[in-house]
Amino acid sequence: MGFGPLMTRVASGKEAVAEAARLLRDGQVVAIPTETVYGLAASALDAQAVARVFDAKGRPQDNPLIVHVADEASLFLATAEVPEKARTLMRTFWPGPLSLVLPKGEAISDAVSAGLGTLAVRMPSHPVAIAILREAGIPIAAPSANLSGRPSPTSAAHVLSDLDGRIPLVVDGGQCEVGVESTVVDMTRDIPLILRPGAITREDLEQVVGSVDAHSGHVEAGEAAPSPGMKYAHYRPRATVRLFSGPPETVAKRIRTLYDQTEDGGGSPLILCARNTAPLYGARKIGVLGCSRSEAQRAMFAALRSADAAGADLVLIHYEPSMGEAVRNRLWRASADSEQL
Ligand code: TXA
Ligand code: MG
DSSP states (O other): OOOOSOOOEEEOSHHHHHHHHHHHHTTOOEEEOOSSSOEEEEETTOHHHHHHHHHHHTOOTTSOOEEEOSSHHHHHHHBSOOOHHHHHHHHHHOSSSEEEEEEBOTTSOHHHHTTOSEEEEEOOOOHHHHHHHHHHOSOEEOOBSSOTTSOOOSSHHHHHHHHTTTSSEEEOOOSOSSOSOOEEEEOSSSSOEEEEOOSSOHHHHHHHHSOOEEOOSOOOTTSOOSSGGGGSOOSOOSSEEEEEESSHHHHHHHHHHHHHHHHHTTOOEEEEEOGGGGGGGTTSOEEEOOSSHHHHHHHHHHHHHHHHHTTOSEEEEEOOGGGOHHHHHHHHHHOSEEEEO
16 A cells, blocks of 8 residues: 555644544544544544554554544444453543453454454543544544654654654644553453553552552563564664663763763763753753653653654663653663663
8 A cells, every 4th residue: 555645734623623533434544632642543443444554654464453432332332341340440540541451342343453352442531532533433443643663652743753644634632641652451361461551550450450460561582472562662763772770870870971982982872861860960961751750751752752853873761760660661662772770
């Protein structure tokens, strides 16, 4: 499938919502805002529309998409069964950044689930996403609206920089509030299993449904991945990313040495760190990831993209536990290597 000479428009407001809904019903692909990251949306009932999503992103065919619903009718169309624990989580966290893996409904195209018998489904809370879903009236499949392997998009400008000319419309809903993709939880087991950490934490889930397991995210070569997304390199800017954690002074010493060596060798390094550790880096070039979990989540993907805009060839990241598990997971996936000091 070719992309032809598509003009990508960026629009907002009621007319953009109506146009997005019309394009979606028509089997087209549209980028829409959600509270987590922008999504590349298509009808989950239409195999051809879903194929366009894989095509536009360059996504591996075996990596399934998340289905977005705005009401019970779409939920029951998308799923074959909703167990009690899943209902409890929906009542507490929907609409919001939580995707639940459930048995797939027959109406959903096999292309969405990449042939799996299960489906990840969520109800987003962004008012523009909800408006589009309601007006389209169908379950909508939407992976993050980035080129496969790149950092996820948290603004319409990020979407455009990856997908300009590949899709007809980006609906602009401002900067994403949450900034990291939804927590994905496998609900087909007795004890729910977190497949991807997000803003809704293991502790948040356990308060509502008791024990919850968490996958490490590490998959050995040759081992079957419980979530296909775990197998793939992700979130990578053009620069090489290296991740460091440990006592702040020790980490800073290591990063300062690497930074200075790189600069002396004619390279262009950049440091990403929390606001409280920024003074450890003096006049070196830094990007600040805030000083709380929610701030780090909101800043992270834009910071990785800004490394490209700044022409950096090496990004040295000083991870702090205050940034939280969702950020740690994304930074680790973005990194060529990591050091625990
Ligand atoms: O917040 C989000 O979830 C965003 C917005 C747009 O809603 N979407 C998103 O989609 O992050 P995507 O495609 O970038 O990530 C979907 C993840 C992948 O890691 C995929 O492997 C996993 O969910 N996944 C989807 N269906 C699954 C299934 N049936 N079983 C296990 N993992 C699944
Ligand atoms: Mg993604």
